[in-house]
Amino acid sequence: MYKTIAFNGKFFGAAPTGVHRVAEQLIAATDALIAEQRGNDADYALLIRNSVRVPSYRKILCVRENPRVRRMHRIAWEQLYLPLARREDFILNLCNLGPLYHRDSATLIHDAQVYSAPESYSRSFRLWYKFLFFFIGRRHKLIVTVSEFSKRELVHYGVATADKIVVVHNGCDHVLQIRPDEGQLATLKLARGRYVLALANTQKHKNIAILLRAFAAPELKDVALVLFGGASRADFENGGHVVPPNVRFAGRVTDSELVGLMANAGALAFPSLTEGFGLPPLEAMALGCPVVAAPFGALPEVCGDAALYADPFDPRAWSLKIRTVLDDPAVRQSLIAAGHRQAGIFTWKRAARNLFEAVNAVNARTQADPK
Incomplete structure (x- = not known):
C-alpha cells in the first residue's frame, strides 16, 4: 500500500511570495489531476x-495542526512537529525547505541563487x-526543480546528484483566469x-x-518605466542608484492590478543576471505583452524565441x-504571437x-525498498 502523500503547508498564512504562489498553483492543479484519476x-x-x-x-x-503546537515557531513546526506527526507519510515540500529528519520526502528547490548570487541575500x-540544502539534497528521496538550468546549478554546487533531480517547469495559465483591474x-x-x-527589486x-x-x-x-513590487524609490536611492524622473513606482499590487498593468504595457523588461525559472515573462506573454529579457539563467530556456534579448550590462x-x-x-506583433505560443506550453x-x-x-520505490 502506498504511503499518504502529505503536502507541507507551512507557507499558508505567510506573506505572499513567488515561491508560495507556485506552491499554491501546484497543489490546486494536483488536486484537479488526481480527481480525474x-x-x-x-x-x-x-x-x-x-x-x-x-x-x-476535492481530493x-x-x-490542521494540534492546537497545543499552534504557537510553535514555523521552523520548529517544520523540523520537529511535522516529521513526527506525519512519520508514516511521504512528505512533499514545495517551498525550497523541508524537515531534515524525514527521509521519505520530496523537496522542490527553485534555484541555487544562495550560491550563485550570494550578495543578494543576508549572511x-x-x-x-x-545548511538545509546540504542535508535535504542527501537525505530526501527526490529533489524537484523548475528548469534544466536550475538542475545544472544544483548539481554544480553539490546540492544533489543529477539522477536524484527531476525538472518540473512552472505553469503560467493562472493569469488567464484573473480579471484585470486597470x-x-x-x-x-x-x-x-x-x-x-519591471520588478521593483533591489537584489543585485x-x-x-x-x-x-x-x-x-x-x-x-x-x-515611463513602471516598477511593481516592494522596493520604493527611497530603497533604490539608498542603494546608490539614480532614479530618473520617468520611473514610476506602483508598489505592491494585487493580482488583478498586475494583470491589468501587464495586459496594457508596451513591454515587460526582465534583465536578471540569473533566474531559476522566471515566471513574470511567461505571464506577460500569456497576456499579449512583449518581453525584453537578459539571455542569462533559465530565461532562454523559458522564453525561447518569443523574447528579444539584450546585454544585461549595456x-x-x-x-x-x-x-x-x-x-x-511588425516586431511587436511577431513577439505577441510567439509569446502566446510559448506561454501555451x-x-x-x-x-x-x-x-x-x-x-x-x-x-x-519507497514501499518496495524502505531503506
Whole structure:
C-alpha cells in the first residue's frame, strides 16, 4: 500500500511570495489531476500550521495542526512537529525547505541563487539555506526543480546528484483566469502600450539598475518605466542608484492590478543576471505583452524565441530593444504571437502531471525498498 502523500503547508498564512504562489498553483492543479484519476493508490493530505483559510480541494484532505503546537515557531513546526506527526507519510515540500529528519520526502528547490548570487541575500539567510540544502539534497528521496538550468546549478554546487533531480517547469495559465483591474493606469497616468513594466527589486541579481540607466537616456525620455513590487524609490536611492524622473513606482499590487498593468504595457523588461525559472515573462506573454529579457539563467530556456534579448550590462542595448518593441509594429506583433505560443506550453496541469508522476514513482520505490 502506498504511503499518504502529505503536502507541507507551512507557507499558508505567510506573506505572499513567488515561491508560495507556485506552491499554491501546484497543489490546486494536483488536486484537479488526481480527481480525474481512477484507481489511484495514494491518499493526499495538506498539513497547515494554523487556522488560516485555505482553498477547498476535492481530493486533498486539509489537516490542521494540534492546537497545543499552534504557537510553535514555523521552523520548529517544520523540523520537529511535522516529521513526527506525519512519520508514516511521504512528505512533499514545495517551498525550497523541508524537515531534515524525514527521509521519505520530496523537496522542490527553485534555484541555487544562495550560491550563485550570494550578495543578494543576508549572511544568516545564506548560511541557513546552505545548511538545509546540504542535508535535504542527501537525505530526501527526490529533489524537484523548475528548469534544466536550475538542475545544472544544483548539481554544480553539490546540492544533489543529477539522477536524484527531476525538472518540473512552472505553469503560467493562472493569469488567464484573473480579471484585470486597470485602475493603476489612471493612478500612475499611463498611456496604453507606451510604458514598460519591471520588478521593483533591489537584489543585485535582478539587475534593475541597468533599466534605471537605460531610462535615463534620451532615447527613452518619453517612455515611463513602471516598477511593481516592494522596493520604493527611497530603497533604490539608498542603494546608490539614480532614479530618473520617468520611473514610476506602483508598489505592491494585487493580482488583478498586475494583470491589468501587464495586459496594457508596451513591454515587460526582465534583465536578471540569473533566474531559476522566471515566471513574470511567461505571464506577460500569456497576456499579449512583449518581453525584453537578459539571455542569462533559465530565461532562454523559458522564453525561447518569443523574447528579444539584450546585454544585461549595456544600458544602450536595453534602450534600443525597448524602442524597437514600442515603435516597430511588425516586431511587436511577431513577439505577441510567439509569446502566446510559448506561454501555451507552460500549464499548471502539465506541471502537476509531471510532479504527480515523479512523486508517485518514488513513493512506489519507497514501499518496495524502505531503506
